[in-house]
Amino acid sequence: MTIPSVNNAxxxxxxxxxxxxxxxxxxxxxxxxxxxxxKLITIQLQNQDPLKPMxxxxxxxxxxxxxxxxxxxxxxxxxxxxxxxxxxxxxxSYLGGYVTVSDQAFGTVTGQxxxxxxxxxxxxxxxxxxxYDLSAIQSVSAVPPADVPVS
Numbered sequence: 097m098t099i100p101s102v103n104n105a106x107x108x109x110x111x112x113x114x115x116x117x118x119x120x121x122x123x124x125x126x127x128x129x130x131x132x133x134x135k136l137i138t139i140q141l142q143n144q145d146p147l148k149p150m151x152x153x154x155x156x157x158x159x160x161x162x163x164x165x166x167x168x169x170x171x172x173x174x175x176x177x178x179x180x181x182x183x184x185x186x187x188x189s190y191l192g193g194y195v196t197v198s199d200q201a202f203g204t205v206t207g208q209x210x211x212x213x214x215x216x217x218x219x220x221x222x223x224x225x226x227x228y229d230l231s232a233i234q235s236v237s238a239v240p241p242a243d244v245p246v247s
Contacts, residue, residue: 130166133162137155137158180217183218183219183230184212184214184219186219186230187212187214187219187220187221187230188212188219190209190212190221190233190236191209191210191211191212192208192209193208193209193236193237193238194206194207194208194209194236194237194238194239194240194241195207195208195209195221195223195233195234195235195236195237196233196234196235196241197221197223197228197232197233197234198232198234199226199228199232204234205223205224205226205228206223206241207223207224208223208240209221209222209223210222210223210225213227215227221233
């Protein structure tokens with residue numbers, strides 16, 4: 097990304113040059129976006145003291161800080177998507193296996209994982225027709241325990 101020169105440039109020129117070279121804001125990420133940052137810089141440049149114009153290094157520092165913030169937000173969103181997909185893949189690995197899960201109503205339930213559902217991005221395994229969070233799993237076995245009927 098190129099940084100426009102602050103010297104001898106008007107705020108609209110800087111905003112235009114910055115918008116043309118700045119990376120697009122991440123979709124679905126809350127917080128300040130590129131347009132918000134450009135508005136702040138424009139206002140800052142419009143209201144600066146003409147006898148003490150903004151220092152180039154200060155402007156570059158602000159641009160670098162904003163770029164770091166944007167990259168951190170994008171990395172966080174990517175990591176959340178990766179974590180969600182990893183949880184879904186983990187849930188699928190239980191299919192056909194036998195698990196013991198903790199159930200608030202029945203204490204512990206043991207049975208075969210017959211399917212996986214995803215609701216709101218959170219995967220759940222289905223045991224005996226009831227969906228359970230992955231965090232409820234207490235033990236896993238490839239073969240049915242002696243007290244569980246094989247279907």
